[in-house]
Amino acid sequence: MIKAEWFYWLVGLSFLVMAALMVTDRSNPKRFGTGAFWGLIGAGFVYSSWVAAEQAPAEPLGAAVLLMACLAGFGFTGRGTPRTTTPEQRTASAAKLGNRLFVPALTIPVVAMICAIGAKYISLGGEPLLQEGSETILGLGIGAVVALVVGMVLLREKRVSVPVQSGRSMLEAMGWAMLLPQMLATLGAIFQVSGVGDQVGRLATFVLPEDSLYIAVVVYCVGMFLFTIIMGNAFAAFPVMTAAVGWPVLIGHFDGNPAAVLAVGMLAGFCGTLITPMAANFNIVPAALLELKDQYGPIKAQLPTAGALLVCNIVIMALFAF
Amino acid sequence: MIVLLGVLVVVIGFATKRNPLLVVGVAGIVTGLLGGLSPGKVLAAFGDGFANSRAVTIFAITLPVIGLLERYGLQEQARNLISRFARLTTGRFLALYLGLRQIGAAVGLTNVFGHAQTVRPLAVPMAEGAAERRYGQLPDRTREKVRSFSASADNVGLFFGEDVFLAVGSILLITGFVNTTYGTHLEPLHLALWAIPTAVCAFTVHGWRLLRLDRQLERELLTAHAESAAVEAVK
Numbered sequence: 001m002i003k004a005e006w007f008y009w010l011v012g013l014s015f016l017v018m019a020a021l022m023v024t025d026r027s028n029p030k031r032f033g034t035g036a037f038w039g040l041i042g043a044g045f046v047y048s049s050w051v052a053a054e055q056a057p058a059e060p061l062g063a064a065v066l067l068m069a070c071l072a073g074f075g076f077t078g079r080g081t082p083r084t085t086t087p088e089q090r091t092a093s094a095a096k097l098g099n100r101l102f103v104p105a106l107t108i109p110v111v112a113m114i115c116a117i118g119a120k121y122i123s124l125g126g127e128p129l130l131q132e133g134s135e136t137i138l139g140l141g142i143g144a145v146v147a148l149v150v151g152m153v154l155l156r157e158k159r160v161s162v163p164v165q166s167g168r169s170m171l172e173a174m175g176w177a178m179l180l181p182q183m184l185a186t187l188g189a190i191f192q193v194s195g196v197g198d199q200v201g202r203l204a205t206f207v208l209p210e211d212s213l214y215i216a217v218v219v220y221c222v223g224m225f226l227f228t229i230i231m232g233n234a235f236a237a238f239p240v241m242t243a244a245v246g247w248p249v250l251i252g253h254f255d256g257n258p259a260a261v262l263a264v265g266m267l268a269g270f271c272g273t274l275i276t277p278m279a280a281n282f283n284i285v286p287a288a289l290l291e292l293k294d295q296y297g298p299i300k301a302q303l304p305t306a307g308a309l310l311v312c313n314i315v316i317m318a319l320f321a322f
Numbered sequence: 323m324i325v326l327l328g329v330l331v332v333v334i335g336f337a338t339k340r341n342p343l344l345v346v347g348v349a350g351i352v353t354g355l356l357g358g359l360s361p362g363k364v365l366a367a368f369g370d371g372f373a374n375s376r377a378v379t380i381f382a383i384t385l386p387v388i389g390l391l392e393r394y395g396l397q398e399q400a401r402n403l404i405s406r407f408a409r410l411t412t413g414r415f416l417a418l419y420l421g422l423r424q425i426g427a428a429v430g431l432t433n434v435f436g437h438a439q440t441v442r443p444l445a446v447p448m449a450e451g452a453a454e455r456r457y458g459q460l461p462d463r464t465r466e467k468v469r470s471f472s473a474s475a476d477n478v479g480l481f482f483g484e485d486v487f488l489a490v491g492s493i494l495l496i497t498g499f500v501n502t503t504y505g506t507h508l509e510p511l512h513l514a515l516w517a518i519p520t521a522v523c524a525f526t527v528h529g530w531r532l533l534r535l536d537r538q539l540e541r542e543l544l545t546a547h548a549e550s551a552a553v554e555a556v557k
Contacts, residue, residue, distance in 0.1 A: 008376055011383050041379075048373035058369030065368045066347055073344030085393050094395030094402060101391055101399045108384055109429045109487060116488070116511045136510040137377055140489045144383040151387050155394050166389025171382065176343050181378040181491040183346040186371025187332075188499045190350045193367055194325050194357025231336050235492065236346075239499055240329060247504060258508055262496045263485065263516035270481045270492075274474075278336060286437040286473040290446060293462075297470035298477065305478055305528045312523040320519070 001127050004134035005049045007141040012045030018168040025080040028172070033076030038171060040068050041179065069183065072176030082169035097155070104151035108143040115139025181235055188239025197243020204245050213254050214318055220245045220261075221268035221314045232278025234269030241265065250321070260321035268313040274306040275299050328353025374502035378494045381430075388433065400426070400434045401444050412452045412468060413536035416475045417529040419445050423479025424525060428486035437476055445472045457543040464542055471535055475528070482524035485517035493517075 015038050022028065023035035044064055050056035071077060085093070094101065119128065119135040130138045148163060157163075171178065191197055204223075208216055220241060227237030246265055250256045273279045277299065287295040294300070328349050335345030350371075354364035388396070407418055423435045433439075449468050453460055460468070484490045488510040497508045 007380070007383075011376075011380050014383065014386070044372055045376055045379075048376055051369055051373040058366040058373065059362055061369030061372055062365035062367065063369075065372045066351075066365075069343040069347040073341040073347070085395075087398075090393070090395040090398050092395075094398035097394060097399070099399065099403070101394060101396050104387055105391055105396065105431055105434075106429055108387070108489075112488060113511075116509070136488055137380060140380065141383055144387060147384070148387040148390070151390050155390070157390065157394075162393065163386035163390040166393055167382075167386030170385045170389050176341070178379060178382065180342050180346070181495050182372060182375045183343055185375035185378055185495050185498045186368055187346045187350050187353075189371040189374065189503055190354050190364075190367045191328065192503045194328065194353045194359065196325050196328055196353060196357070199326055200329075230333055233336070233342075235495055236332060236336070238492075238495065239503075242499070243503070247500070258500065258506065259512035260516045262500060262508070263493075263513040264520065266492050266496060267482065267485060267517060267520045270485075273481060274477060282477050286441065286476070287470075289437050289442050290469040290473060292466055292469055294466060294470075297466055298473040301467075301470040301474040302477060305474070305524070305531060308527045309482070309520065309524055312527070313520055316519045316523070 001124070001131055002129060002138055003131045004137055005052075007134075007138055008045050008049060010141065012042045014164075014167070015039070015042030015045060015171075017164065018042075018171055021165065021168050022080070022172065028078050028080030030076060030078030031080065033071055034078055034080075034172065037068055037071045037077045037176075040064050040071075044068075065183075065186070068179060072179065077175060079169075079172035079175065082172075083165055084169065100154060104147045104154060107147040107150050108140070111143030111146050112136065112139035115142055184233070184235040184239070187236070188243070191239055192243050197240060197247075200240055200244035201248050205249070208245075208249070213322060216245060216249050216254065217318045217321075218314055220250055220265055221310065221317065224265050224269040225272040225310055228269040228272030229276040229278070232273070232276050232280070234266055234273055237269050237272075238266055241269075254322060256321045261317060264313050264317040264321065268310055268317075271306040271310040271313065274302040325353055325357045327356060370502075375495070375498040377498045378491055380494070381489045381491065384430065384489070388431075392433075397434060397439050400431075401440060404440070404444060405448070408448055408451070410452060411456070411536050412449045412539060413533045415452055416445070416449055416471055416535065417532040419472075420475040420479045420529055420532060421525060423476055424483035424521060427480050427483030428521070430487045430489060432480060432484055432487075432490070435476060435479070437473060441472050441476050445475070453539055453543070457539070457547065460543070461546050464539060464546070467535075468539070471532060475532060478524055478528045482517075482521045486514050486521055488514040 019035045019039035019042055023031055025031050051058045051061055116136040116139050119130040122129045223241045224237050228234045231237055250261050251258050277284055283299050284295055287297050331349040331352050354367055426434050446469055449472050493510050493513050496513055497510050500508055
């Protein structure tokens with residue numbers, strides 16, 4: 001049986017390899033900090049297997065996580081000069097390969113879907129081939145590996161170092177932003193252990209009239225929307241609002257379909273991202289990039305759409321999630 | 323009630339534009355301690371949180387293949403693909419861009435389009451070019467509007483396309499958070515399917531607004547030209 005943990009080891013291992021490449025890259029002025037950051041993530045990925053199975057203490061991993069946050073937060077990470085092709089080479093190659101270039105990229109979601117849907121029917125010696133409950137995640141991993149093979153064959157690229165170096169450059173370009181979703185999920189868990197969600201939930205039930213499903217839906221969606229505007233990030237709003245209203249009220253009390261409630265709730269948060277200057281990389285940076293005089297131009301263009309979609313999300317959740 | 327100060331730390335941290343990783347780290351420590359956890363327990367909470375939310379970061383496994391394809395001109399080919407539609411009107415072109423962006427994001431190609439890669443070098447010149455072909459020189463105010471709407475087409479397409487792809491951060495964040503916190507079992511695939519109705523709404527609403535942009539431009543530009551023609555006549 002293929003286990004999810006094996007896949008996590010593969011991801012951790014590739015982070016470790018890329019971290020080693022980062023340390024040896026002299027074009028990066030902060031190569032040691034960068035290497036340490038990604039090395040810690042990679043090692044953390046592998047060590048986590050035993051933490052998740054409760055066979056190893058979680059405290060050292062927690063210390064490592066805070067160290068990663070400090071490394072990135074105090075500016076010890078940077079990026080080297082990527083070794084890649086020139087724009088002319090890429091234009092020529094695009095002209096030669098055409099839309100075939102999309103094939104490997106599309107392989108990933110196709111394989112992931114096949115694994116997610118079909119895995120239940122494939123078994124080996126009475127055991128399912130893919131670990132139960134992790135089919136989607138394993139599908140993604142298998143899809144990525146298959147896509148890499150397809151890509152290498154299609155492009156007639158024989159050097160394995162090429163994709164590894166490209167992947168490393170992309171990691172460096174994304175930098176600390178890569179770790180943020182995981183940190184926010186961690187923060188959500190800490191909020192939960194410390195009772196933040198319960199407190200917000202108590203406030204919410206104080207405001208909420210009893211047994212009014214539709215008002216509860218509105219409170220959850222508008223709460224996601226407003227929290228996202230304040231924080232600039234739906235990921236940060238999600239754990240708080242879900243612990244407060246989404247899970248206990250909509251799913252627990254009103255027996256909503258968890259997948260529908262949570263997916264639509266997150267999308268209600270995205271409506272907030274469209275209109276907040278706090279989401280600078282989507283709203284303020286493009287204004288600068290496009291040389292707009294009004295830095296709120298994109299936000300103004302998005303405002304009516306964001307409002308309409310918030311209403312759509314509320315309606316979708318109210319109609320289909322219960 | 324006092325644990326809510328942790329939320330305040332997050333709000334203040336993001337509002338004052340501190341590094342988000344530090345903000346989250348500090349908020350976690352403050353909340354944990356206020357919530358009555360010992361320092362050791364706080365560390366363990368960070369460790370457990372990291373271990374249980376690894377799924378959020380696994381999309382990194384797709385980076386080598388995407389990087390390889392970009393080396394061979396994936397972004398250039400994406401540009402070739404949209405430049406085939408150069409003869410459309412501004413609104414129709416931007417609606418098409420919205421659709422392509424949404425489909426791209428829905429199959430995981432979140433980096434193939436984007437403000438720096440395609441909006442500035444490609445979508446904006448084409449959207450402006452389409453208006454200029456019809457109405458001649460654009461006044462600054464109209465130019466700003468076309469550019470703002472080009473940026474919006476990229477954002478709306480990305481936000482409401484990517485959640486249909488099951489390996490995107492937000493889907494994995496939802497499953498990671500809920501599965502560890504409440505001990506349930508949610509599949510990313512089901513969440514991704516539930517993102518489809520909103521994706522359709524987003525395309526309909528924003529696409530309609532983009533198509534309407536054509537009429538707005540027509541009205542604005544005809545009055546602007548009439549005015550300048552009147553000025554010319556007086557001269």
